[in-house]
Amino acid sequence: MHASDTAVLDEHAKRVASADAVLPPLTHPGSGSAPPLRVRDGLAFASRSKVAPGSMGSLWRPLVEYRLDVRIAGPDPASALDGLLCQWEDQLAEAVTYDEGYDWDTAAVVIRPSRDTTGTTTLLRRGFAPNRVLAVRLANRLGSGPPAVPGVRIRAAEESDLPTLVRMRSELHAYDAQFGVVTPRADAVERLTEDARAQLAEGRTVPPLWIAELYGRPLGFLEVELPPQSDWISGYVAADRVGYLSSLHVAEEARSSGVGSALAAHAHQLFDSEDVDAVLLHHALESPRSTPFWYANGYRPLWTSWYRRPAVS
Missing domain, CATH: 3.40.630 (Aminopeptidase)
Structure with a gap:
């Protein structure tokens, strides 16, 4: 040097x-x-x-x-x-x-x-x-828990939810692929199915996958990583215990119903209950849905990834 x-x-x-x-x-x-x-x-x-x-x-x-x-x-x-x-x-x-x-x-x-x-x-x-932005939300443990949203029930995902999870994860992947980093693949459904099946079988104390039902219909899902599974991302923020919010998606017919906000509040309660100091998540900066939603829920940009694709124009 x-x-x-x-x-x-x-x-x-x-x-x-x-x-x-x-x-x-x-x-x-x-x-x-x-x-x-x-x-x-x-x-x-x-x-x-x-x-x-x-x-x-x-x-x-x-x-x-x-x-x-x-x-x-x-x-x-x-x-x-x-x-x-x-x-x-x-x-x-x-x-x-x-x-x-x-x-x-x-x-x-x-x-x-x-x-x-x-x-x-x-x-x-x-x-x-x-x-792509890596956004951060610092812990706020002063709240009394997530507010109730009429008609919304959030529960841990079960093996019988696999088709629903694959459908919603595929919808999210296809939507995010419009913005230049997430990439459409012919085998995307197969990979997403394998991954969801493996997570459902893990048997963690805090489940990684959650389903949101609106009046009994499964119309949203949440995926979280807690320490030590989230340790791979912890070096990007000055915090001792770091959680990662992998995915959150609401079906088109349930948008503006409060399902997304209920899922986010549920995630934050999970992280707080595990003494997480900061939560990180990735989102597409150009997304007209992700950017306003996450920042309205307490996140803000921490790292910004500048892409040129292909690498040499």
Whole structure:
């Protein structure tokens, strides 16, 4: 690590911490990682990740993602970001190949703290769009429990609910696929069925899947992860116990009936009962349903993922 790198890392960390106190202390890849990209007042770490076709992961992202983790400082951090992106573009032009048929299944991704808006124009000019948000809701244990919603009953999902869960999860997947990160797959129903069946059979103390009935009809579902299942996401927020709200969906005929709000309140009660300090969830920023709903229920942006898909245009 160059001596100048430490100054960049420290200044970047201070600026980001002042913008958002809920962010965790920022780290950088260890000595085994590829050499970083460097410009004056800027440092970036490039990486590549891949998921297999036919996997659950392939439903929620492109098969191949090229990521850039940036640290920018100095009097003009936006210019530092532009210089790092320019170097990365040269790397991508050589690294990205479409001989495996990936094309739309590749993406260039830059994940930034949502409140650190420095360089937003730079990303837009290079063809990136803010597609996915990791939102946070801090614990609020002063409430007396979720309010009752007339006609709505929430219960743990059972094996007999499998067809209902698959139908609603498939509806949610198809809807979110409009916004550019969640990806339509020919085997989506099969993967979602396998996953729901496995979760129903786990026998956790707190069930991960819940059904909302409206006057006896199952018209909504909720999926949650509690520690330790949610530990994979805990490093993105400064909190000791972190929960993850995986999915929430309400059937079209039940919208504006209070089912969604009842499911969200039920989730928060579950997290509070397990002493969770912060709840995280992903949502599509462009979704006209998700964005207003989650922020009306106490969430706010923590990390924003900027996507360009395909990775090289």
